[in-house]
Amino acid sequence: MIRSGKGWPNDNRRPGINPPENFGAMSIGYRVKVGSQRSVVFILGKHGEYLVNNEDIEAFDPTTSGPRTDPKICLSCHRLKNLSEFPLNQNNRRGPITRPRCKECYVLESGPPLSNRVKESFKESVGAPDQGDCWQCPVCRKITIANVTANLVVDHDQERRQPRGIICDSCNTGLGRFKNGENHLQNALDYLQECESRN
């Protein structure tokens, strides 16, 4: 763990001449190579290697962080943060639980939600089903009763901040998990095909 959150990208930029980059206090990293003064550390939140002064590196057991521990490691920035820096998700049997991403990362990644006005005018423009209508989700193709057996949501493109379509709640969560615009859906298909071809 790098408490100072400072180091030099490991790309031949000379430490001591260039000021260190700040990748975030309490960043979690894995030491790749030990040097006499500095070590090469893979900083998870940056997906890259940094040269870090040895005295800035603290041993930390990542298995001591869990969904309910305080502090805990954020899934996105991979910094150790106080539990109060994570948004509450929901209550389960063992009480409230926080989201895996810290508040800062959560806002950065999900962006601000669409306003109700934008959602309503979009629904009108595409002729969204009324509550109780028989409806088919364009993603999972499941036929359900609108807002009775499945909740309908206005899916939107986070970058362009524009509605894309109406899909079921469960598919909306699924797309979010697969990170919309990135290649994760294709990666998932490739992975499944590769597993299939091994059988």
Ligand SMILES: [Zn+2]
């Ligand atoms: Zn974070």
Ligand SMILES: [Zn+2]
């Ligand atoms: Zn669906």
